[in-house]
Amino acid sequence: MPQKRRYWLMKSEPSSFSIDDLIKTTSQTTSWDGVRNYQARNFMREMAIGDQVLFYHSNADPPAIVGTAEVVNTTYTDPSQFDHNDDHYDPASDPSSPRWDMVDIKYVRKFSRPLALEQLRKETKLKGMVLLRKGSRLSVQPVSPLEWQHILSLA
DNA sequence: GCCAACGTTGGC
DNA sequence: GCCAACGTTGGC
Numbered sequence: 472m473p474q475k476r477r478y479w480l481m482k483s484e485p486s487s488f489s490i491d492d493l494i495k496t497t498s499q500t501t502s503w504d505g506v507r508n509y510q511a512r513n514f515m516r517e518m519a520i521g522d523q524v525l526f527y528h529s530n531a532d533p534p535a536i537v538g539t540a541e542v543v544n545t546t547y548t549d550p551s552q553f554d555h556n557d558d559h560y561d562p563a564s565d566p567s568s569p570r571w572d573m574v575d576i577k578y579v580r581k582f583s584r585p586l587a588l589e590q591l592r593k594e595t596k597l598k599g600m601v602l603l604r605k606g607s608r609l610s611v612q613p614v615s616p617l618e619w620q621h622i623l624s625l626a
Numbered sequence: 627g628c629c630a631a632c633g634t635t636g637g638c
Numbered sequence: 639g640c641c642a643a644c645g646t647t648g649g650c
Binding site: 482484529530531534588606607608610 | 646647648649650
């Protein structure tokens with residue numbers, strides 16, 4: 472029996488990488504590099520090919536879920552951790568035992584209108600969402616099947 | 627630009 | 639192992 476498909480949410484600041492940037496990318500696929508938080512990394516390590524991802528714009532006006540993507544490659548070493556010129560360079564990461572991983576995701580769809588954070592907060596069915604928890608900053612987070620279903624029904 | 631919430635670092 | 643100091647995230 473194949474593993475059950477899982478659902479996730481990934482945050483990106485549109486000023487650095489938006490869903491439109493993803494659409495314009497070769498093969499509409501990108502490496503999700505730059506994650507430097509252990510909890511977020513560990514969630515990425517749980518991802519399987521075919522898992523579905525909500526694409527979220529943080530530090531945006533308005534902050535919103537703007538579309539979906541899917542996982543097309545499971546975790547492998549994020550090379551930017553060794554790049555001195557990269558914003559996400561991590562001098563403490565040992566090349567013989569790299570700390571940080573990334574996955575590849577591929578564009579699936581862009582919502583006709585973004586689902587703003589403010590709107591999501593009004594949805595009773597989404598009350599338990601990690602995204603909506605006070606002070607939640609996690610950039611890669613799990614989404615329950617029911618939350619996923621409800622969000623798609625809103626889109 | 628402010629600042630609350632959170633994660634990490636490092637002295638002890 | 640504690641915890642103060644610091645840095646970052648991200649909504650507002």
